[in-house]
Amino acid sequence: MLKQNWILILILLPFLEFSQNDSLFIRKIYDECLEKGHSYEDLRSLCKEIGPRLSGSPQAQMSVFWSEEKMNSYGFDKVYKQEIKVPVWKRGNKETAWIKKEKEWIPLHILALGGSVSTNGLLSGELVIFQNLDELKKANPKNVEGKIVFLNQTFDQKDINTFKAYGGCYSIRGEGAIEGAKKGAKGVLIRSLASGIDTHPHTGSMHYDDNVKKIPAAAVSTSDAELLQNIIGKIELFWEMDCFSGEEVTSYNVIAEITGTKLPNEIITFGGHLDSWDVGEGAHDDGAGVIHCLEALRVLKALNYKPQHTLRVVFFMNEENGNKGGLGYAEWVKNKGEKHIFALESDRGGFTPKGFSCDGNFNLIKEKINLYSLYKPYEVYEFEKGYGGVDINPLKKMYPDILLFGFVPDSQRYFDFHHAESDVFEAVNKRELELGCAAITSFIYLLDNL
Numbered sequence: 001m002l003k004q005n006w007i008l009i010l011i012l013l014p015f016l017e018f019s020q021n022d023s024l025f026i027r028k029i030y031d032e033c034l035e036k037g038h039s040y041e042d043l044r045s046l047c048k049e050i051g052p053r054l055s056g057s058p059q060a061q062m063s064v065f066w067s068e069e070k071m072n073s074y075g076f077d078k079v080y081k082q083e084i085k086v087p088v089w090k091r092g093n094k095e096t097a098w099i100k101k102e103k104e105w106i107p108l109h110i111l112a113l114g115g116s117v118s119t120n121g122l123l124s125g126e127l128v129i130f131q132n133l134d135e136l137k138k139a140n141p142k143n144v145e146g147k148i149v150f151l152n153q154t155f156d157q158k159d160i161n162t163f164k165a166y167g168g169c170y171s172i173r174g175e176g177a178i179e180g181a182k183k184g185a186k187g188v189l190i191r192s193l194a195s196g197i198d199t200h201p202h203t204g205s206m207h208y209d210d211n212v213k214k215i216p217a218a219a220v221s222t223s224d225a226e227l228l229q230n231i232i233g234k235i236e237l238f239w240e241m242d243c244f245s246g247e248e249v250t251s252y253n254v255i256a257e258i259t260g261t262k263l264p265n266e267i268i269t270f271g272g273h274l275d276s277w278d279v280g281e282g283a284h285d286d287g288a289g290v291i292h293c294l295e296a297l298r299v300l301k302a303l304n305y306k307p308q309h310t311l312r313v314v315f316f317m318n319e320e321n322g323n324k325g326g327l328g329y330a331e332w333v334k335n336k337g338e339k340h341i342f343a344l345e346s347d348r349g350g351f352t353p354k355g356f357s358c359d360g361n362f363n364l365i366k367e368k369i370n371l372y373s374l375y376k377p378y379e380v381y382e383f384e385k386g387y388g389g390v391d392i393n394p395l396k397k398m399y400p401d402i403l404l405f406g407f408v409p410d411s412q413r414y415f416d417f418h419h420a421e422s423d424v425f426e427a428v429n430k431r432e433l434e435l436g437c438a439a440i441t442s443f444i445y446l447l448d449n450l
């Protein structure tokens, strides 16, 4: 019996040692992020000194300089840019809209959807309300022709994960203008894709179809949506916006690396998107994501960690209205003949970490590392199959065996800020941001050591 126990201990010893070293190192990562972290100050600087960063704008260009300079200041092995072309869309003068209710004029809180055409002067018309896109698709064109469609789909409050509720409503923003135009509408308003009721309209990308007329599209705040829904009788809308699209311009993904010591040609990419919508400061979306990943590389360097694989942080450009950064990156690295084994994205806000999702076979990782026990002290419990992220998704086509991971923070408040002017630095909590940095840094460390 005694002999058998000794054999068991001898077999388990390397594994125990491995896992103990891991837990000690993860503790150091958390200590660095929480006691000597740079993430909160870096996010403040990005949000307050640069501001919102819509692709093709001067602010987006400044954010490229900002990123390069910041990465250089941390002394990584390599800092460089990848050139891409990005679309240009400008909001123009502030959008305005009123409704007339009996003798009263009521101004609406409104934002053009990204990519929308202008109203071409003041547009007025009767509002016709639908509760979702299917209702509009089934409508008799006679009831829509010459009117302005209002799509008032609400988030399903029963969905615990708010990204699921968002997904359920996404089509009113993405395809509302196409379906409205097919029925002869003059324009489309949508209820903002948001969890709660407030006065902030939420913008976001929308699509046109070359086979139907391009009509203007905008989002109204959820409080205005409630107001419109509750008005009995005819609603007259007066609406003006002068947004427009321009020629593509040159922009960049910004990249920093620590070169691998054993397998420098095998790459682990992690990042978020540097661009944001042009309202607010892009703090949660996705300032937090790029800062999470920058901090991860900084912390590993500060702890004098020598990675086996090359660790590469990518600040992707143009996730919001084209994904040119993500698509361009995947094509570029494939053409260069690089080997990519893992990629991770943070693009769900700077809230308290819950875990990681994996687009691929998570068991390959879980069989080798006990994520549950390593992360237990930090209250991170969720390691499930799921989506990686928009920016890293194109890598899947280039590398069928790659495992993609998405950082999963708490989702309850994300859609209070998403694509709205409320997405400012002050909406991000320092400790929550730092815990996210630590969770991601630890995950990158564990992937590197597989």
Ligand SMILES: [Zn+2]
Pocket (backbone or CB within 6 Å): 273, 285, 286, 319, 347
């Ligand atoms: Zn985002």
